[in-house]
Amino acid sequence: MAALARLGLLLLGIFGGANGAHAQQSKMFGPYELHYSVVNTTFLAPDVAATYGIVRGDNRAILTLAVREHQSGTSEIRPMLLKGRTWDLIQNQDLDFLEIREGKAVYYIADFKFINEEWRFFEVDFRPEGADQTYTFEFKHQLYVEE
Numbered sequence: 001m002a003a004l005a006r007l008g009l010l011l012l013g014i015f016g017g018a019n020g021a022h023a024q025q026s027k028m029f030g031p032y033e034l035h036y037s038v039v040n041t042t043f044l045a046p047d048v049a050a051t052y053g054i055v056r057g058d059n060r061a062i063l064t065l066a067v068r069e070h071q072s073g074t075s076e077i078r079p080m081l082l083k084g085r086t087w088d089l090i091q092n093q094d095l096d097f098l099e100i101r102e103g104k105a106v107y108y109i110a111d112f113k114f115i116n117e118e119w120r121f122f123e124v125d126f127r128p129e130g131a132d133q134t135y136t137f138e139f140k141h142q143l144y145v146e147e
Contacts (some may be wrong), residue, residue, distance in 0.1 A: 007055045029135040032078070032128050035066045038120075038141045052098060054111045061093065061120075065108045067128050078105045081134075084124035086112050095124070103130060116145040 025130040031100045041049060041060040049056045065082065068075050084095035095110035114120055119142050 023146050027137060029137070031070050031073075032131065032135070033068045033070060033136075034126065034137055035068070036137075036139070037064045038062070038143065039064065040146050044046070052100070052109070054109070057113075059115065060111060060113055061143055062109050062111045063122065063124075065097075065124065065126070066106065067126065069128060070132070077104055077106050077129065078128040080108070080129060080131075082108055082124060084110065084122065085127075086120050086122050086134045088115060088120050090115065090118075095122075104110045115145040117142065 012087045025037060026033050027109065028034075031119040038061055040056055040058075041056040041062055042058060044054060044056060044062075046056060048054075054060075054062060063084075063086070065080075067078050069078050069081050079099070082095075083098045084097070086093050086095055091113060093112050095112065097110045100107045112120075119140050121140045124140065125134050126137065
């Protein structure tokens with residue numbers, strides 16, 4: 001349970017922090033706000049990474065996703081179905097998402113390898129619980145090996 005709490009704190013820092021390197025990013029899809037972040041696995045404590053089967057390394061990172069539905073002045077976290085992939089000029093990888101529930105919070109994480117200073121491209125299809133459609137989200141992110 002301590003590992004879950006520490007991962008929750010990391011995710012809170014990512015999604016709610018003011019640090020530009022880890023600040024949340026989001027995009028609206030109708031009433032759904034998809035929050036996303038890419039973080040090097042070296043930011044995870046070894047026991048937290050082990051709890052979730054995440055391999056830590058200088059050339060490894062995690063994509064973290066969460067979605068909120070906004071309606072009539074309220075905002076609710078929604079579970080979702082996900083399918084995604086990531087690629088650069090050399091590597092192509094399907095993303096295997098792990099759902100993490102902590103209280104009312106629902107997050108999804110997927111780890112992947114990267115090459116220093118290369119741009120990674122991401123494509124994620126997601127369908128929030130209760131949604132009538134599946135949305136496609138695409139973005140790119142440049143990653144660096146932490147020294």
